[in-house]
Amino acid sequence: MEMGPLFSSVAMMAAIIGIGAAVARKVPLTDDNRQLMIVLIVNVAMPCIILNGIFQTPIDETLLAQIFLIFFLSVLLNCIGIGMGWLAAKAVRTPRRKACEMAIVSGLGNTGFIGLPLCAALFGPKGALLAAVFDAGLDFTLWTVGVMLLQERRSFSLSSMKALINIPMVAIVGGMVIALVGWQPPETVKTLTSTLAQLASPLAMLYIGMLIPSLLKVRKPFPLPVIGLPITVKLCLFPLAVCLMLSFITPPLDVTRVVMVQVTMPSLTLASILFARYAADEQMGAMATVCSTLIGLLTIPLMVLVGEEILRL
Numbered sequence: 001m002e003m004g005p006l007f008s009s010v011a012m013m014a015a016i017i018g019i020g021a022a023v024a025r026k027v028p029l030t031d032d033n034r035q036l037m038i039v040l041i042v043n044v045a046m047p048c049i050i051l052n053g054i055f056q057t058p059i060d061e062t063l064l065a066q067i068f069l070i071f072f073l074s075v076l077l078n079c080i081g082i083g084m085g086w087l088a089a090k091a092v093r094t095p096r097r098k099a100c101e102m103a104i105v106s107g108l109g110n111t112g113f114i115g116l117p118l119c120a121a122l123f124g125p126k127g128a129l130l131a132a133v134f135d136a137g138l139d140f141t142l143w144t145v146g147v148m149l150l151q152e153r154r155s156f157s158l159s160s161m162k163a164l165i166n167i168p169m170v171a172i173v174g175g176m177v178i179a180l181v182g183w184q185p186p187e188t189v190k191t192l193t194s195t196l197a198q199l200a201s202p203l204a205m206l207y208i209g210m211l212i213p214s215l216l217k218v219r220k221p222f223p224l225p226v227i228g229l230p231i232t233v234k235l236c237l238f239p240l241a242v243c244l245m246l247s248f249i250t251p252p253l254d255v256t257r258v259v260m261v262q263v264t265m266p267s268l269t270l271a272s273i274l275f276a277r278y279a280a281d282e283q284m285g286a287m288a289t290v291c292s293t294l295i296g297l298l299t300i301p302l303m304v305l306v307g308e309e310i311l312r313l
Helices: 003-026 031-056 061-091 096-107 111-150 158-164 167-180 187-197 200-216 224-249 253-262 271-277 282-312
Strands: none
Touching: 003 111, 003 200, 003 282, 031 111, 031 167, 031 187, 031 200, 061 096, 061 111, 061 224, 061 253, 096 111, 096 224, 096 271, 096 282, 111 167, 111 200, 111 253, 111 271, 111 282, 200 282, 224 253, 224 282, 253 282, 271 282
């Protein structure tokens, strides 16, 4: 993988996050503005980046096999990441409830807001499509394994699965059906999706940046292991473990590259929302997201570079 485009993409992401933080200091992010940003990113920009990848990539048997493979790998690897976080938390004798929160923050990354646009920039439309499927696998893990961990009874509920029925998931399924039946949308539709797809990365980075000032005002003290341990697992130990696994199973190159980038992502943005929904520590989830995102701007290219060296061995 060429490291130049990766470094430049991460640097651009950092710059946009900084702009978002500066804007939020002047114009605080209200609940209404926050909801508007989420709707634009999740319901407009992300579906368009997925559809653009499908429209620009011929769907054949090889690509279909890679799509099923990367979904399976996503679910498997995200469960492994959660397990690593759980073991790390229990190793420092963390209570069960807090260990579950740390496990989710350790294993599940921001593969939608950051990983999907980054893979699109690095690997083109096909990379965007595979990254979207990886993110779908993470969503499946989040609303099944993640929700079970946060519930007291650890029971599976079909109501939690309703969250899987969202606009990006509909874009993946609908786009795949359109591609498989061989229908080609008009050029105007292709141009529209391509144009709106370019909004995904700037909007997502601005949103993350605008969250930072309000979250940094939180004065609630967190013990170092509660924040530092899951961030270390998510940004360093988990990516290294995945790279070692990939060196043994050797999936197709396109799948390997997308997986390598996606597993280096910082903790998922939905952590605070999920924790609030299930009466967990919302502020801990928010702080882990912000801290891991800022540190991840340094560790993402580093972990990808180390992963490339591991795969060459």
